[in-house]
Amino acid sequence: MDLKTQSFLLLVIFNGICASLQQVPQAFTSANPCTSKGKCHECIQTPSCAWCNDPNFEDNHRCFQPSTVTSQQKQCPEEYVVNPDNIESTLMNLTLSKAHKAGIISSGTLVDVAEGSYNHSGSWSASGSESSSWGGGEWGAQAGGKIVQLAPQRINLKLRVRQSYKIDMWYTQAEDYPVDLYYLMDLSKSMSDDKEKLSLLGDQLAYTMKNLTSNFKLGFGSFVDKVVMPYVSTLKDKLERPCEICVAPYGFRHHMTLSNNTHMFSDMVKRADVSGNLDAPEGGFDAIMQSVVCREHIGWREQARRLLVFSTDASFHYAGDGKLGGIVKPNDGRCHLSREGFYTESSYQDYPSIEQINLSVKKNSINVIFAVTESTIDIYKQLAANIEGSSVGKLEGDSSNIVSLIKEQYEQISSTVEMKHNASSAVSIKFYTRCLNSTGALVNTNKCGNIKVGDLIQFKVEVEVLKCPKNRDEHKQTIQIYPVGINESLIIDLEMLCECNCEKPGDRFYEENSPRCNHKGTYICGICECYPRAFGRKCECSTEEASRNITDATCVRPDGPPGVKCSNRGDCVCGKCQCHARKNDNERVYGPYCECDNFSCEHHDGKLCSGPDHGECDCGVCRCTEEWTGTNCACRKSNATCYAPDTSDGLLCSGHGVCECGVCKCDTTEDGRYSGKFCERCPTCSDRCIEYKDCVQCQMYRTGPLKDEHDCATNCTKFTPIPVKEVVANEENNEFKCAYYDEDECIFTYVYYFDNDNKLQVKAQENRECREKIFLPFIVIGVIAAVVLLGLAILLLWKLLTTIHDRREFARFEKEKMMAKWDTGENPIYKQATSTFKNPTYSGKG
Structure with missing residues (x-):
């Protein structure tokens, strides 16, 4: 066999396998997501799709939408339909220790847990199956002495992919819930005054907490840093006594197991000696890890709100810092305490990472309270943001406010419930709740605040499988939903419905070497999966037969081009055309010669x-x-949409156009072009405004020729105007605006149009626009008076200006007169008419 023939055979085999998986599609729809699914598991992983196992279901897609099947389509018998439903079954639903209102959860059930056990992770495992009611709304009894604040506790859930399912979950804060408080203190020298203050406040701390809960236990531990350079001085003298009042340094020491003996707590704190180190950061992470994981040493109770108060005035070392001291072994997150309570691996294991601390805190349901001084509060706020259930409080320099700080932080923690989960990325979990607002809308949140003892909070948990994991072992998962800091949880045993039972050996629709597949394949869920070298819908073809049928003339269309097989849109296999698949799942090629398709139309x-x-x-x-x-x-097909409504002539397109495809095509004349939905508009032609004018006048304003109530009611029955403040015509809706003056010289405006039901609608302006009446005599008299007054004003102004001018001239004259150098009473150039002479020798005699 030459290379060309071999290549062709491989192509034929490949297309044959594809064709064997592809069923004949159902009626074409552009929105059907099921038609492209060729196997049962692919089908049920698509929302709203179902699979048909019927062996005789040959002519339709086996994967279909049950909601869209029509009477013309061949329907799959119900006994052959694979369409799994989401199933929820409650395994454990213990009564809440205390309910907020009687009868709220009276529909719940209880599971007998006499044979069950409670493990350290906070989840129940029970074998009992007997159930009883919630107790008619009364305070629920504690199950086996256990306090129950979360219900239900365990359910089994079977879910299909991409189909969300909601679960009701209830939370209440039980009365007098136990509290374990472990005080972890930095005992470097800078905290010596804090230690003295704490030893004096021990009784007060216990008294304050017992006011919040009578079931309270208190413990104590301390830390310094790793006993290696460069964290502490390893010189002999400094190692034994870092300072005058210091004892030898250590990593972490557990001093007192959780107890209700407050006097012992004060004594332990007082007897604990301070130590010293070299660098500023402390080894607090080692201490936190040991305090969390050493549950038996610390004395953490199974059911209690666990508080770890971390008190320091310095920052912290974290993973990787140990390399400075030559410590390269990672922290293993396990308990390493000696009988004396010392951390034995302090100098051999690195500091834990922030993520290790977070995982340990989550696993053991512990709330960490960082009581730190103002100088370090910012860095601890960043740390708290990465540790679940932790908070930060400001500590005074001498720790004098430690009691009020712990009380405040506890009240803040206990008054808030925050739901978390550990689902994988294949599962989406959302929380919806009304919190304490029973009449409000559901809000997408996992957190509620301001909760008091006895309040009942309902959460609707929406679970959705986003995708089926490739690893079949991950199709079953155990999901834990828990309130932060509380050792209770809702366990969901989730089974993802990713496969069909008929795809598994042993099912009646699973048959190897099946006669339905000509003993050349496995019959699975109604279709054949052929063995190698066999292909076809029922594995009826083999590679040998394909090589003999390469030139089979039965694949050539009689009325088509000679020699063209399967219209060049398929392969001739075993004497029959197998049409090529399209990239678009909604497009297909079909027909005996692949001559037809469903995408080449206009x-x-x-x-x-x-x-x-x-x-x-x-x-x-x-x-x-x-x-x-x-x-x-x-x-x-119908011309009904081309007739204008409320007309008596009944002309198609108002007689000014033709009806094409249910739409009027308007004529163009010498006078102009007609327009409008029914060709009723013309720039040079009259519209129907005048037709509705009288009825608008009488109905809206009681004016016009039909203002008589009887005439108006008799003649105006086609419409009732809709009053509007301002009339605006919307041309897109074919609204026509009309405006007229009435007998009162007032203008009124309205628009008319036809709605979607071709019913006449009229919108008219509420109030007419009337011009105010003008009294002409008053205007004439006013004008004359204004002219007279204006003239008088001008004369008075002229007189005033003249007087001012004269006075100015007279004043200037007076001024010049006073400044004259000659006497105004005698003319200096005047000469007498006679001259008098005197004889000097005359003596007067004779």
């Missing part, structure tokens, strides 16, 4: 056959519905 407005509501494409021709016609199904 388009209108970008839609094949004008869209599925108008018709569908069948073998290159649009098959229209009853209401539509045309080669692209774009034309309406």
Whole structure:
């Protein structure tokens, strides 16, 4: 066999395998996600899809949407349909220790846990199956002495992919809930005054906490840092006594197991000696890890709110810092305490990482309270943001406010419930709740605040499988939903419905070497999976037969081009055409010679056959519905939409156009072009404003020729105007605006149009626009008076200006007169008419 023949055979085999998996599609729809699914597990992993196992279901897609099956389609018998439902079954639903209102959860059930056990992770495992009621709304009894604050406790859930399912979950804060408080203190020298203050406040701390809960225990531990350079001085003298009042340094020491003996706590704190180190950060992470994981040493109770108070005035070392001291072994997150309570691996293991601390705190349901001084509060706030259930409080320099700080932080923690989960990335979990607002809307949140003892909070937990993991072992998962800091949880045993039972050996629809597949394949869920060298819908073909049928003339269309097999859109396999698959799952090629398809028809407005509501494409021709016609199904068969409503003439398109595909095409005349939905508009022609004018006048304003109430009611029955403040015509809705003056010289405006039901609608202005009346004599008299007054004002102004001018001239004259150098009473150039002479020798005699 030459290379060309071998290549062709491989191509034929590949297409044959694809064709064997592909079923004949159901009626074409552009929104069906099921048609492309060729196997049962692919089908049920698609929302709203079901699979048909019927061996005789040959002519339709086996994966279908039950909600869209029509009477024309071949329906799968119900006994062959694989359409699994989401199933929830409650395994444990113990009564809450205390309910907020009687009867709220009276529909719940209890599971007998006499044979059950409670493990250290906070989850129940029970074998009992007997159930009883919640107790008629009364305070629920504690199950076996256990306090129950979360219900239900365990459920089994079977879910399909991408189908969300909601679960009701209840939380209440039990009365007098136990509290374990372990005080972890930095005992470097800088904290010596804090230690003295704490030893004096021990009784007060216990008294304060017992006011919050009578079931209270207190413990104590301390830390310094790793006893290696460069964290502490390893010189002999400094190692034994870092300072005058210091003892030898150590990593972490557990001093007192949780107890209700407050006097012992004060004594332990007082007897604990301070130590010293070299660098500023402390080894607090080692201490936190040991305090959390050494449960038996510390004395943490199974059911209690666990508080770890971490008190320091310095920052912290974390993973990687140990390399400075030559410590490269990672922290293993296990308990390493000696009988004396010392951390034995302090100098051999690195500091734990922040993530290790977070995981340990989550696993052991512990609330960490960082009581730190102002100088370090910012860095601890960043740390708290990465540790679940932790908080930060400001500690005074001498720890004098430690009691109030712990009380405040405890009240803040206990008054808040925050739900968390450990689901994998394949599962989405969302929380919805009304918190304490019973009448409010559900809010997408996992946190509620301001909770008091006895309050009942309902959470709706929405679980959705986003995808099926490739590893089949991950199809079953155990998910824990828990309130932060409380050792209780809702356990969900989740089974993802990713496979069909008929795909597993032993099922009646699973048969190897099946006669249905010509003994050349395995019959699985109604279809054949062929063995190597066999292919076809029922494995009826083999590679040998394919090589003999390469030139089979039965694949050539009689009325088509000679020699063209399967219309060049398929392969001739075993004497039959197997059409090529399209990239678009909604497109297909079919027919005995692959001569037909469902995508080559005419388009209108970008839609094949004008869209599925108008018709569908069948073998290159649009098959229209009853209401539509045309080669692209774009034309309406009826002309009813071309008649203008409320007209008496009944002319098609108002007599000014033709009806095409249910739409009026308006004429163009010498006077102008007609327009409008019914060709009723013309720039030079009258519209129907005058027709509705009288009725608008009488109905809205009681004016006009029909203002008489009887005449108005008799003649105006086509419409009732809708009053509006301002009339605006919307041309897109074919609204026509009309305006007229009435007998009172007032203008009134209205618009008319036809709604979607071709019913006449009129909107009219509420109030007419009337011009105010003008009294002409008053205007004339006013004008004359204004002219007279204006003239008088001008004369008075002229007189005033003249007087001012004269006075100025007279004043200037007076001024010049006073400044004259000659006497105004005698003329200096005047000469007498006679001259007198005197004889000097005359003596007067004679």
